[in-house]
Amino acid sequence: MVYELLIxxxxxxxxxxxxxxxxxxxxxxxxLGEMKELGERGNRSAETKGGGIIMxxxxxxxxxxxxxxxxxxxxxxxxxxxxxxxxxxxxRKVL
Numbered sequence: 001m002v003y004e005l006l007i008x009x010x011x012x013x014x015x016x017x018x019x020x021x022x023x024x025x026x027x028x029x030x031x032l033g034e035m036k037e038l039g040e041r042g043n044r045s046a047e048t049k050g051g052g053i054i055m056x057x058x059x060x061x062x063x064x065x066x067x068x069x070x071x072x073x074x075x076x077x078x079x080x081x082x083x084x085x086x087x088x089x090x091x092r093k094v095l
Contacts, residue, residue, distance in 0.1 A: 002094055053077050 051064030051073040060077045064070035 005094075006091070053080075055080075 049066050049069050051069035053073055054061040062073050062077060064073055
């Protein structure tokens, strides 16, 4: 009974992930089209910024190309860790 609920939650989480990847792909294609239009008009100044996180157990390794990206990744890391803690706590309560 509990395992069926966990399987259903897992399937929903995977489907949400697939939807987010697909929507991100569409959004990036739209942005790429807008950048090409701007580039044809002579505005070619574009910066690439980004950041990421590698979770090794409970230890996060955070990297980024600028301060804003690092702040965003840190906030998302904290949210991820809180969500993981709540899920583990919820599963322990149910089992």
